[in-house]
Amino acid sequence: MADSLRGMEIVVAGGSGGLGSAAVRMLAAEGARPVIGYRANRERAEALAALGPIVQADLAIAADRARLLDAAPSLYGLAVFCGNPARVASPDALEEALRLSHEVNFLGPTMLAREAAARMRDAGTPGSIVLVSTMQAVSVFPGSTAYACAKTALIQAARILAKECRGESIRVNVVCPGVNRAGMAEASIASGKYDRYLNEGIVPRFGQAQDVARAVRFFLEPDSYVTGQVLTVDGGLTL
Secondary structure (H helix, E strand, O other): OOOOOOOOEEEEEOOOOHHHHHHHHHHHHOOOEEEEEEOOOHHHHHOOHHHOOEEEOOOOOHHHHHHHHHOOOOEEEEEEOOOOOOOOOOHHHHHHHHHHHHHHHHHHHHHHHHHHHHHHHHHOOOEEEEEEOOHHHOOOOOOOHHHHHHHHHHHHHHHHHHHHOOOOOEEEEEEEEOOEOOHHHHHHHHHOOOHHHHHOOOOOOOEOHHHHHHHHHHHHOOOOOOOOOEEEEOOOOOO
């Protein structure tokens, strides 16, 4: 697999974040041509500029999605790491969090995936699309309504798109990370929220960004027979 992605253009939405940046570095090390999408933190994105072009894009905005995909005229792959934890401080804040989560965790990634698939189809290009959901979408965690429900819907949207693309050599899969020392869970780990999973021997360690990057890389492999699948990368926590 070492050279199978060499020269291939892969858009990594949310590529400047804790999980996305690990994927960008892995892809660049293999000779792929990552396009690094970011929403707001330009300084963090610029730290990766040597690995590929950086493009500011809010995935909830159609013009921004188009600009991001335009940066990869020979688009082969798409990996979408974008997300918002949509944390709710009180019951009164749930409705607002649901709206935010729908836009960031479902609508934007779903539309970007479908638009990328359309470009691949029009170009006759075999391609791979990987959406990043969460372990909270495959198991029940109290207090996660706003975040988990949108991410669960994202999984179904991915599977529908995968079925629609059958026979066109366009594959769509999902990675569901668990508790990682990068990305949105990093602050929760620091607070001790997940310590019991270690103390009780439920997981041997917390996840690393590279664990997720390797799973995404697996789905991006060109000579692959896998589509419409969900891979949970959580060390067995949801078991």
